[in-house]
Amino acid sequence: MEKSGKKGKAILAYSGGLDTSVAIPWLMDQGYDVVTMTADVGQQADNMEEINDKAIKTGAITAHMLDLREEMIEYFIWPGLKANALYEGVYPLNSAYSRPLIAKAMIRIAQQEGAVAIAHGCTGKGQDQVRIEVCANALDPTIEVLAPVRDWHMSREQEMEYAERHNVPVPTTRNSPYSLDDNLWGRSCECGVLEDPWNKPPKGAYGLTVDPIEAPDKPALVEITFDKGIPVAIDGKRMSAIDLIDALNKLAGAHGVGRIDMVENRLVGFKSREVYECPAAVTLITAHRALETITLAKEVMRTKADLERKFSELTYEGYWFSPLMEAIQAFVDKTQEVVNGTVRVQLYKGSAIVEGMKSESAIYREDLATYSEGDAFDHAASVGFIKVWGLPIKTWTETHDKGSVEFETDVKDTKLTSEAMVMAF
């Protein structure tokens, strides 16, 4: 066994769970001085102070505890919201945002502490390992990335035994039957009985939302105000980003909004069944997208939709820190200059439905849209417009297949002529 500290410092992303606790003596055995980093990203029910104490008791020389919630919102969640980012059209990417954030924080601490390596507790099967490692390398390729859990090939029993031998306090709480990950933007739940897509997720798979069937019979209405694509107030009350997301998670969650049950295409080649709960994310994306319909120009919306898909894929696949992501974000930011206004959303038994919206920068014009009095649309102009718009199609038909269109001959047609009408009377 090498003497501790010979290789230099390693920054370990530490949760206090069994895997990352065992990783402390394991890294020490490999010759590293271990510095832990525990991040608050808005996950539920972790006692940060206890975790820090435990890190030191287990052998860490320093234990950092970081509140990354604001950074997560400003640099990951809001850019994602502005891009209406949903992987494969449904997953709000909550887990996928936290990995580049954690990688960035670890690299920052590694640089401050003069560490030679960072270490994470991901297994060799998920995509979180890909995201952390690709992002860490993108930020500082000189720092090595270690993945003890992937490398040590220990079963859970072996880990427990190793923990005992090294006086690692073993978690007393019962191990969840699922693999869970949560933060401000939502909760991810996978594994266990969920692996069979025919199984309905048991009650215990959910933690942030009520079953829509049991949600209140009376809907809740919420007015969300956006400034340049970012939500700043609820029901006219300005609040901090953290409070706003917390408030919506609670309110929408109580109405069963934000449950997503999907089979997704993983980066690492196979499909997996995931249950997400993202009450605030689903409500905000729904509202934001609606506001864009009255504020963005048609062609901007269309081009943005293509880039939104790309944004989601880059995030999911670990390319957060990449030149394409930077360019897409610059485009999206430009579009958001006019996304100002208020959207009213009804939360009711699992659905978030937009009921109304208004904006000072709306390019929706009632006097153009109306079919009633006060119509400002130039009806006469339609004649010339249609002539020109239809010209290429008309030219095509005249040139190639004049009169050759095939019509259905056996369409049931009940004919009534005016003669027959007269006869009947």
Ligand code: ARG
């Ligand atoms: N499948 C999701 C993703 O890759 C969720 C991952 C959640 N992580 C976890 N350790 N349970 O983004």
